[in-house]
Amino acid sequence: MNQLRAELLKIRSTRTSIGLLAGLVVIALLFTILTGTLSPKVGLVTAQDQLSLLSFGSIAGVFAALAGIMLVTSEYRFGTIRPTFLFTPSRDRLLMTKIVAGALSGLVFGVLGEGLVFGLGATIMRLRGVHLIMTGSAVTQLLVGAIVGSALWGVIGVALGSIVVNQVGAVISLLAWGFVVENLVFGFLPKIGRFLPIHAADAMMGRIQPSMLAGDVGALVVVGWCAVLALVGVVMLQRRDVN
Amino acid sequence: MPDFVRTTRPIIAQVPGRAGLHSTCYRVKGVRVPIVVESANLTKRYGRVLAVDDFSFSIEAGTITGFLGPNGAGKSTTLRMLLGLAQPTSGHATVFGHPYGELDEPASRVGAVLEATDFHPGRSGRDHLLMLSRAVGIPDARVDTVLELVELTDAAKRRVKGYSLGMRQRLGLAASLLGDPDLLVLDEPANGLDPEGVRWLRDFLRDFASGGKTVLISSHVLAEVAQTVDRVLIINHGRLVTESTLEDLTARVTGVVRVRSPELDRLEAALRHEGLVTSRRNDHALAVEGATSERVGDVAFAAGIAIHELTTEGSSLEEVFLELTAAEPA
Numbered sequence: 001m002n003q004l005r006a007e008l009l010k011i012r013s014t015r016t017s018i019g020l021l022a023g024l025v026v027i028a029l030l031f032t033i034l035t036g037t038l039s040p041k042v043g044l045v046t047a048q049d050q051l052s053l054l055s056f057g058s059i060a061g062v063f064a065a066l067a068g069i070m071l072v073t074s075e076y077r078f079g080t081i082r083p084t085f086l087f088t089p090s091r092d093r094l095l096m097t098k099i100v101a102g103a104l105s106g107l108v109f110g111v112l113g114e115g116l117v118f119g120l121g122a123t124i125m126r127l128r129g130v131h132l133i134m135t136g137s138a139v140t141q142l143l144v145g146a147i148v149g150s151a152l153w154g155v156i157g158v159a160l161g162s163i164v165v166n167q168v169g170a171v172i173s174l175l176a177w178g179f180v181v182e183n184l185v186f187g188f189l190p191k192i193g194r195f196l197p198i199h200a201a202d203a204m205m206g207r208i209q210p211s212m213l214a215g216d217v218g219a220l221v222v223v224g225w226c227a228v229l230a231l232v233g234v235v236m237l238q239r240r241d242v243n
Numbered sequence: 244m245p246d247f248v249r250t251t252r253p254i255i256a257q258v259p260g261r262a263g264l265h266s267t268c269y270r271v272k273g274v275r276v277p278i279v280v281e282s283a284n285l286t287k288r289y290g291r292v293l294a295v296d297d298f299s300f301s302i303e304a305g306t307i308t309g310f311l312g313p314n315g316a317g318k319s320t321t322l323r324m325l326l327g328l329a330q331p332t333s334g335h336a337t338v339f340g341h342p343y344g345e346l347d348e349p350a351s352r353v354g355a356v357l358e359a360t361d362f363h364p365g366r367s368g369r370d371h372l373l374m375l376s377r378a379v380g381i382p383d384a385r386v387d388t389v390l391e392l393v394e395l396t397d398a399a400k401r402r403v404k405g406y407s408l409g410m411r412q413r414l415g416l417a418a419s420l421l422g423d424p425d426l427l428v429l430d431e432p433a434n435g436l437d438p439e440g441v442r443w444l445r446d447f448l449r450d451f452a453s454g455g456k457t458v459l460i461s462s463h464v465l466a467e468v469a470q471t472v473d474r475v476l477i478i479n480h481g482r483l484v485t486e487s488t489l490e491d492l493t494a495r496v497t498g499v500v501r502v503r504s505p506e507l508d509r510l511e512a513a514l515r516h517e518g519l520v521t522s523r524r525n526d527h528a529l530a531v532e533g534a535t536s537e538r539v540g541d542v543a544f545a546a547g548i549a550i551h552e553l554t555t556e557g558s559s560l561e562e563v564f565l566e567l568t569a570a571e572p573a
Contacts, residue, residue, distance in 0.1 A: 002379065003378050006376075009370065009377060014366050078360075078361065078362060079358050080363055080371075082357050083361055083418050087349070087378050088378055089327045090344070241323070
């Protein structure tokens with residue numbers, strides 16, 4: 001618990017997280033306002049269309065993952081990893097704490113991002129006289145899926161940061177994976193691609209394309225990715241000397 | 244060389260309670276003195292480079308030890324292995340009888356500063372300390388205490404970005420003191436400090452050690468620590484070159500002593516009687532080899548011979564150090 005307080009202070013005490021939060025808010029607002037007001041009404045009437053507008057808040061996952069990466073890589077970049085390890089020599093315990101902190105910060109990103117997009121998007125639709133036809137359970141799955149998904153992306157970020165401790169390297173790995181690798185794999189080999197984290201996370205909040213996993217399976221798969229990456233991360237963290 | 248002539252602090256008989264629990268002890272003048280730091284056959288290999296080679300040493304409680312060697316000699320690697328940041332290739336190192344990682348509350352036993360720059364530039368000095376202290380349950384009030392101790396209270400809420408190097412050094416020191424440790428490990432703490440900062444550090448360390456606590460301080464310049472340390476460990480090419488008290492090291496300062504006297508013949512005879520090798524410089528001066536100026540002066544005094552000049556030529560303590568560390572590995 002003490003350890004967690006310390007990790008949360010690390011997140012709060014620099015401007016990095018504020019910057020990431022601000023970035024998320026700007027992007028969420030821009031997308032929702034532009035898409036919500038500029039799309040023709042016919043483009044907003046099906047449940048699928050509404051979902052694709054209202055689920056944009058899941059972009060919070062990207063920011064949550066970046067924040068998670070920072071939680072580990074900033075320590076290596078600025079050398080605070082030395083005093084951190086001196087105070088907490090147990091590296092597995094430290095990583096577990098960072099994972100919890102990453103999940104909590106991801107939760108904040110998720111609530112803010114998806115809350116903002118859903119609230120604003122639904123309001124714009126109402127003002128334009130478009131009825132929300134998504135079922136109650138679909139809405140619940142979207143909100144819970146996007147927010148929990150963002151928390152899990154925070155975990156993935158922490159794990160990725162402890163595998164690739166170089167900050168630039170870790171950020172590039174994340175972006176390359178998100179924008180290139182996973183889309184290519186899903187495009188060519190959907191049977192494999194649907195088990196990859198972004199597509200599984202999409203399934204988890206009900207944003208399902210053909211050949212994707214069911215929502216509950218998707219959730220399990222994302223949790224599985226968290227566990228595997230965290231395990232690799234802890235092994236790497238323990239084996240790597242600090243200079 | 245009056246700078247280096249100093250009395251050694253008496254070895255502390257009362258050992259801090261916690262230190263004695265699991266430590267190895269040995270006897271000095273009938274007093275059990277716990278070994279605070281110990282390494283046995285410590286070795287670190289990076290690829291084909293042996294950074295630390297079969298390095299064994301021990302440090303007893305209540306001493307200030309200078310860990311000396313040129314840059315790249317293996318000092319930092321040794322300290323990192325000692326503190327659990329790097330894994331030895333073979334051998335082991337312990338603090339208070341345990342590998343660092345197995346200490347119950349390491350921050351309350353050992354304080355260490357390895358780099359002067361280990362701060363997030365955008366974080367305030369106070370937050371830097373809080374993120375460390377909170378992790379191990381040290382009360383926040385202690386943060387303000389150590390800030391005051393290193394004279395950073397006024398700058399505490401400013402971001403580290405705006406700190407001078409000296410302020411960063413002191414912030415690092417403050418972090419190492421959070422847990423009120425019994426052992427302080429400092430890697431090149433005087434690097435980049437101005438003379439005033441060096442003096443501040445020296446006074447601080449003396450004060451710290453005067454309570455029976457232990458200090459291990461590394462440097463690549465003997466002069467930086469010569470006024471502070473009791474003992475020296477000299478490392479070169481990853482190997483232990485010398486382990487001695489500062490006094491023994493000073494005793495190796497033996498250049499040629501030039502002595503001028505009106506009674507040169509008598510003086511020469513007296514010195515030769517003591518087994519010293521002398522040679523005439525001219526009608527008024529003698530060169531005495533392999534002796535200290537103290538020795539020559541004492542001999543002359545004992546013989547009742549007036550001396551008009553007494554000068555040490557040749558090696559200084561720093562030169563002895565350079566000589567010891569210049570040798571290529573066998």
